[in-house]
Amino acid sequence: MAKLILNDEEFEVADGENIVETIEEAGVPIGCSNGVCGTCEIEVLEGMENLSPLTQEESDLGMEGNKRLGCQCEILKGSVKVDY
Numbered sequence: 159m160a161k162l163i164l165n166d167e168e169f170e171v172a173d174g175e176n177i178v179e180t181i182e183e184a185g186v187p188i189g190c191s192n193g194v195c196g197t198c199e200i201e202v203l204e205g206m207e208n209l210s211p212l213t214q215e216e217s218d219l220g221m222e223g224n225k226r227l228g229c230q231c232e233i234l235k236g237s238v239k240v241d242y
């Protein structure tokens with residue numbers, strides 16, 4: 159089990175699972191879920207190395223540094239802290 163921390167609330171997520179449902183439950187607005195609309199932009203505060211690599215869709219929408227599209231991220235292991 160991996161751990162996602164959002165607004166100081168902790169969520170358990172299975173290793174390798176996409177985080178979109180978890181962040182939606184935590185209040186992050188979600189639109190297309192396909193990496194197209196950019197609605198789900200999040201900021202990774204800790205644990206970027208525990209997320210899947212940047213996708214082409216994220217690059218196309220200008221995600222860089224600690225910015226990611228929540229709907230495109232899988233949590234691989236460990237703990238990841240995000241904000242939005």
Ligand code: FES
Nearest residue numbers: 189190191196229
């Ligand atoms: S919900 Fe549209 S890009 Fe993530």
